[in-house]
Amino acid sequence: MTTHRSYLLLCLALMPAGAPADPGCADSAEVSEIADGVYVRWSHPAVMFENDNIANLGFVIGSRCVAVIDTGGSVAEGRALDCAVRKLTELPVCFVINTHVHPDHVLGNAAFERENVQFIGHEKLPRAMALRGDTYLQRAAEHSGDAADPSQMVMPERTVSGEVQLDLGHRTLIVRAHATAHTDNDLSVFDVRTGTLFPGDLVFLEHLPVLDGSINGWLGELGALMRQDFERVVPGHGPCCAGWPQAGQPTVDYLTDLREKTRAWIARGGELGAAQESIEAARPERWRLIDQYHRRNVSAAFAELEWEE
Numbered sequence: 001m002t003t004h005r006s007y008l009l010l011c012l013a014l015m016p017a018g019a020p021a022d023p024g025c026a027d028s029a030e031v032s033e034i035a036d037g038v039y040v041r042w043s044h045p046a047v048m049f050e051n052d053n054i055a056n057l058g059f060v061i062g063s064r065c066v067a068v069i070d071t072g073g074s075v076a077e078g079r080a081l082d083c084a085v086r087k088l089t090e091l092p093v094c095f096v097i098n099t100h101v102h103p104d105h106v107l108g109n110a111a112f113e114r115e116n117v118q119f120i121g122h123e124k125l126p127r128a129m130a131l132r133g134d135t136y137l138q139r140a141a142e143h144s145g146d147a148a149d150p151s152q153m154v155m156p157e158r159t160v161s162g163e164v165q166l167d168l169g170h171r172t173l174i175v176r177a178h179a180t181a182h183t184d185n186d187l188s189v190f191d192v193r194t195g196t197l198f199p200g201d202l203v204f205l206e207h208l209p210v211l212d213g214s215i216n217g218w219l220g221e222l223g224a225l226m227r228q229d230f231e232r233v234v235p236g237h238g239p240c241c242a243g244w245p246q247a248g249q250p251t252v253d254y255l256t257d258l259r260e261k262t263r264a265w266i267a268r269g270g271e272l273g274a275a276q277e278s279i280e281a282a283r284p285e286r287w288r289l290i291d292q293y294h295r296r297n298v299s300a301a302f303a304e305l306e307w308e309e
């Protein structure tokens with residue numbers, strides 16, 4: 001574990017000559033440069049609303065400006081990420097990309113709300129934010145002790161269906177909207193220069209995958225990504241950067257097994273409640289948070305698969 005002191009020294013070492021020390025940035029996020037100009041704030045596996053820093057966040061620095069990929073589970077987390085950006089470059093943030101609606105990825109948005117910052121999300125993200133926003137803010141407020149503040153749910157002003165390219169100055173990001181998978185509003189972000197993919201929560205490592213979209217869709221979208229070459233892939237949760245496609249395999253294995261067992265259960269005429277008690281997670285040694293999320297995943301898979309012919 002890097003100590004705070006050694007982290008400060010690291011920041012000083014990474015700081016380009018002339019970058020201003022910002023007195024408002026005492027709580028800067030600890031980030032690592034995983035490829036030229038590509039930074040990640042790593043997370044640890046933990047339950048939403050009860051913990052901080054549970055999703056991986058990133059940013060990419062071009063010659064003109066910076067793109068932030070997910071903002072964390074609170075405005076404080078977003079501010080710490082913003083500070084990490086400002087310690088590394090004087091270039092402005094021009095894009096904030098939310099990979100999907102989950103609160104550990106979007107509730108830091110308000111920290112970046114200022115002129116000339118464009119918020120980008122899947123075409124279905126505004127609807128998902130409208131449906132879930134109040135609940136997320138309420139749960140987050142219970143955790144922080146602060147009052148729920150609706151202004152923290154910052155909606156995308158630019159939505160993506162299909163694919164868009166973002167120009168950061170001598171650097172292009174390709175943002176792709178996926179079919180319903182982990183959620184119905186998943187985006188992935190590809191940095192062309194370094195071959196780095198941010199797949200959002202289409203890829204989990206260590207933290208049990210959480211099914212909030214479509215198990216068939218997720219296996220389809222992830223299968224397609226696994227047939228492509230990437231230099232490195234930053235999972236939505238879990239450590240960097242096992243080789244690709246190997247890093248996608250645990251998520252595929254878990255979902256494939258869950259689908260097979262749930263289909264078999266339904267074919268035998270079994271009920272949902274008993275399925276939740278009986279269907280176990282494959283390869284449990286790979287995962288943390290099974291107790292918190294597996295039963296819910298069985299329920300989501302059951303609801304989808306019982307309508308298959």
Ligand SMILES: [Zn+2]
Binds near residue numbers: 100102182201
């Ligand atoms: Zn998620």
